[in-house]
Structures are given as structure tokens and as C-alpha cells.
Amino acid sequence: MKNELLFRKAEEKDVDKIVKMLANDPLGKTRENYRHPLPNRYIKAFEAIQSDPNNELIVAVLKEDIIGVLQITFIPYITHQGGWRATIEGVRTDESVRGKGIGTKMITWAIEHAKTRNCHLVQLTTDKTRTDALRFYENLGFKATHEGLKLKLNSR
Amino acid sequence: MKNELLFRKAEEKDVDKIVKMLANDPLGKTRENYRHPLPNRYIKAFEAIQSDPNNELIVAVLKEDIIGVLQITFIPYITHQGGWRATIEGVRTDESVRGKGIGTKMITWAIEHAKTRNCHLVQLTTDKTRTDALRFYENLGFKATHEGLKLKLNSR
Numbered sequence: 001m002k003n004e005l006l007f008r009k010a011e012e013k014d015v016d017k018i019v020k021m022l023a024n025d026p027l028g029k030t031r032e033n034y035r036h037p038l039p040n041r042y043i044k045a046f047e048a049i050q051s052d053p054n055n056e057l058i059v060a061v062l063k064e065d066i067i068g069v070l071q072i073t074f075i076p077y078i079t080h081q082g083g084w085r086a087t088i089e090g091v092r093t094d095e096s097v098r099g100k101g102i103g104t105k106m107i108t109w110a111i112e113h114a115k116t117r118n119c120h121l122v123q124l125t126t127d128k129t130r131t132d133a134l135r136f137y138e139n140l141g142f143k144a145t146h147e148g149l150k151l152k153l154n155s156r
Numbered sequence: 157m158k159n160e161l162l163f164r165k166a167e168e169k170d171v172d173k174i175v176k177m178l179a180n181d182p183l184g185k186t187r188e189n190y191r192h193p194l195p196n197r198y199i200k201a202f203e204a205i206q207s208d209p210n211n212e213l214i215v216a217v218l219k220e221d222i223i224g225v226l227q228i229t230f231i232p233y234i235t236h237q238g239g240w241r242a243t244i245e246g247v248r249t250d251e252s253v254r255g256k257g258i259g260t261k262m263i264t265w266a267i268e269h270a271k272t273r274n275c276h277l278v279q280l281t282t283d284k285t286r287t288d289a290l291r292f293y294e295n296l297g298f299k300a301t302h303e304g305l306k307l308k309l310n311s312r
Contacts, residue, residue, distance in 0.1 A: 045238025082201025125302035146281035148302025
């Protein structure tokens with residue numbers, strides 16, 4: 001059993017490892033702030049996610065180690081005849097397990113999970129510089145039908 | 157005062173007009189189901205949005221007529237040092253007011269509204285076939301830095 005990949009909601013004790021994984025990435029290292037003690041912003045965000053029934057921060061666990069993370073947001077939309085969607089964000093695996101298919105298992109799990117929430121669509125955006133990620137998601141059946149637009153605000 | 161464009165949260169009595177606008181669109185007409193009585197799925201989605209403090213269905217009102225709609229979802233993320241984002245979806249104006257800058261006023265309002273919720277980013281995806289929409293958002297300062305990927309599920 002302990003060699004199985006397990007998925008569960010993150011707990012506060014996991015946030016340190018989660019931020020470490022997010023920061024260990026070409027884009028993540030430019031925007032995260034992994035240090036000790038961990039900036040309180042991360043804990044506050046974790047608490048906001050944990051208290052929201054439509055947000056889940058999920059960790060992948062192998063042999064009791066956290067080796068992956070992703071966040072799913074379930075959104076009720078009026079469009080598509082009032083359909084729920086699952087939005088995936090912040091997908092990261094630990095560098096020790098890269099190239100071993102863990103990412104595929106994580107997204108496959110997330111897709112099945114979205115079905116249990118009656119979603120008709122799973123969506124995500126990926127930075128255009130992440131060409132490997134684009135190929136990865138297309139191999140899983142995602143279609144890059146949309147432009148993903150972002151506007152940075154100066155609110156902080 | 158009555159000639160001013162006003163923004164407010166949608167009420168249940170507005171859902172009929174909202175769906176009418178969503179369906180009156182090249183893509184919307186293929187996926188919405190505007191008829192009377194309105195399919196209950198729309199009312200259920202409206203109720204789910206209304207009861208979620210992180211989801212807002214907003215209508216633009218001119219001279220007491222609903223002439224525009226958009227939905228904003230506020231999402232607490234662990235990424236970007238635990239930053240909140242606003243996701244905009246389902247932007248539509250009534251055909252009677254197109255080309256009059258109403259869309260710009262709606263998105264500008266949504267951006268200011270996102271700032272009041274302490275968001276560091278406003279994001280949306282737009283179908284790649286909507287080339288006018290892409291230009292519209294880029295003119296408002298959005299950057300098309302991401303691919304927008306969608307996976308349709310067979311859950312319904």
C-alpha cells in the first residue's frame with residue numbers, strides 16, 4: 001500500500017513542501033518566496049482555500065512523501081446551460097520524480113474528480129513558454145482552443 | 157441618473173434576459189438553450205452563483221434595461237505568494253448597444269472591482285475564433301501570454 005500514489009487534500013503542515021515545489025521551477029522561482037519562516041501570505045491563502053467548498057489544494061503522496069501538488073476550483077457558470085467547470089492551476093511535481101508519469105496520474109485523477117463534481121469541462125491555462133506542458137496536456141486530450149489573457153494589477 | 161450605466165449583481169428575474177444575450181452569439185447559439193420556460197439548469201446555476209461569496213454574476217443596466225452581463229469568480233491561490241485572482245467569463249452585451257463602448261466600460265468596471273477584492277491578476281480566456289475579442293482585451297491591457305486549454309467531459 002505504501003508504494004501507491006495517493007491523493008488527498010493538503011493540510012497546513014504540507015504548505016512548506018508545496019511552496020518549495022512551486023518555487024523550484026523556471027517561472028515559479030521568479031515569483032514565489034520560499035524561505036523560513038514561510039511568509040504568512042501562503043498560510044492565509046491556504047486557509048482561504050481550505051474554507052472554500054469550491055476550492056481544493058490537492059497533494060500527491062508516495063511513500064508518505066509529498067511529491068506533487070495541484071489546485072482545483074469548481075465554478076458554477078451560467079454559460080453552457082448552467083454548467084459547472086473545474087479549473088486546474090499550480091500543477092507541480094517534485095524534481096525527484098519528474099519523467100515518471102506522476103504528472104499524468106495527477107491530471108487523470110483531477111479529471112475523474114471533476115466528474116464526481118458534475119463538471120462538464122476541465123480547463124487550465126499554461127504559459128506559452130512552457131512548450132512541454134502544452135504537449136503534455138494535449139496528449140491528455142485537452143484542446144488549446146482559447147487564448148489565455150492576463151492583466152496584472154498594482155494592488156500590492 | 158437614468159442615463160447612467162449602472163452595475164449590480166443579477167437577480168433571479170434577470171436570468172431570462174441574461175440567457176437571451178448569451179444565446180445571441182455565434183458560439184453561444186450552439187450551446188445555450190433559450191426557451192420558455194427557461195430550463196431549470198439556468199436557475200440552479202444562478203442559485204449556486206448567488207450563494208457563493210466568491211462568485212458574482214453582474215449585469216450592466218442602462219435606463220432600467222439589462223444591456224450586458226459578465227461573471228466574476230474570485231479565487232484564492234497558493235501560487236504567486238498566495239495571491240487572489242479574478243476570473244472573468246460569459247461577457248456579453250445586448251446587440252442593441254454593440255459598438256458603443258459598453259464592453260469597455262464593463263471590463264473596466266470589473267477590473268476596478270477586482271482591485272477592491274485585493275486581486276493581483278485579472279484573467280480570462282477567449283476562443284481563438286473570436287479575433288475581435290482578442291484585440292478588444294489586448295487594447296484594455298491584457299496580455300495573451302497563455303494557452304487556454306479545455307477538456308470536455310461526458311458527465312452529462
